Amino acid sequence: MSSTPTERRDAVLQASGLVRRYGAGGAAVTAVAGVDVSFREAEFTAIMGPSGSGKSTLMNLLAGLDTPTSGRVLVEGRDLTRLDDRGLTRLRRERIGFVFQSFNLVPTLTAEQNVLLPLRLAGRRPDRAHLEEVVRTLRIGDRLRHRPAELSGGQQQRVAIARALLTRPAVLFADEPTGALDVTTGRELLEHLRAASTELGRTIVMVTHDPIAATYADRVLTMSDGVLRDALERPTTQEVLAAMTRTERPC
Numbered sequence: 001m002s003s004t005p006t007e008r009r010d011a012v013l014q015a016s017g018l019v020r021r022y023g024a025g026g027a028a029v030t031a032v033a034g035v036d037v038s039f040r041e042a043e044f045t046a047i048m049g050p051s052g053s054g055k056s057t058l059m060n061l062l063a064g065l066d067t068p069t070s071g072r073v074l075v076e077g078r079d080l081t082r083l084d085d086r087g088l089t090r091l092r093r094e095r096i097g098f099v100f101q102s103f104n105l106v107p108t109l110t111a112e113q114n115v116l117l118p119l120r121l122a123g124r125r126p127d128r129a130h131l132e133e134v135v136r137t138l139r140i141g142d143r144l145r146h147r148p149a150e151l152s153g154g155q156q157q158r159v160a161i162a163r164a165l166l167t168r169p170a171v172l173f174a175d176e177p178t179g180a181l182d183v184t185t186g187r188e189l190l191e192h193l194r195a196a197s198t199e200l201g202r203t204i205v206m207v208t209h210d211p212i213a214a215t216y217a218d219r220v221l222t223m224s225d226g227v228l229r230d231a232l233e234r235p236t237t238q239e240v241l242a243a244m245t246r247t248e249r250p251c
């Protein structure tokens with residue numbers, strides 16, 4: 001292992017001793033086997049690893065969508081494992097943003113209504129200046145009155161990102177956000193995520209299988225068998241590929 005991600009004082013999100021076990025006895029699977037990791041404000045992190053290495057499970061734990069068997073997760077200093085269901089739902093709604101491979105837009109609403117939906121559900125007024133900033137960063141200004149069916153896949157994904165950003169989440173989680181896009185549109189989307197981190201100061205955690213996608217991040221963490229292996233700062237594609245090869249080598 002080259003370097004271990006350690007606790008940072010300026011972390012927006014941190015996890016320590018994180019374990020997630022499924023099932024019991026001989027059929028038990030340890031999907032996450034002891035992870036310590038932290039994420040700084042405005043940092044863009046990619047998590048990579050072979051299929052079944054525990055990436056989705058780790059992301060679900062960090063986002064409060066799943067409960068760890070042991071260990072804890074702090075979002076802006078608040079321990080998710082100590083919140084009840086209501087508290088967790090509220091924290092997820094207000095402090096965490098999600099972007100999935102399938103864009104999950106509401107088909108009957110316009111792009112703008114989709115973008116504003118989480119704020120409306122939370123009973124919060126949209127900050128028009130921030131809406132304009134997000135719309136400009138994602139370049140969707142001319143598509144706001146269209147419904148999802150009238151938008152391309154890339155435009156739909158940009159609307160989904162704008163929707164996730166508008167609440168100013170502490171962390172934006174993106175699970176294979178380019179998975180349903182062609183190469184060019186996928187690269188454009190990664191530029192937008194990069195801009196969300198650099199220009200809007202958002203903390204982004206992205207799971208991806210694509211080594212080129214990972215190079216858009218500030219930091220690439222590799223995972224295998226439920227633990228983090230390498231932490232690479234601003235790696236080249238070659239460095240990502242070399243780290244991925246290490247995760248696939250039998251121990």
Ligand SMILES: Nc1ncnc2c1ncn2[C@@H]1O[C@H](COP(=O)(O)OP(=O)(O)OP(=O)(O)O)[C@@H](O)[C@H]1O
Nearest residue numbers: 022029030031049050051052053054055056057058
């Ligand atoms: N609900 C579950 N019940 C039992 N085992 C599970 C469950 N969810 C995940 N696992 C197991 O945990 C391990 C990690 O799965 P996970 O989905 O986190 O991997 P991944 O790295 O995201 O894989 P992929 O890249 O294929 O999406 C796998 O062995 C998987 O079979």
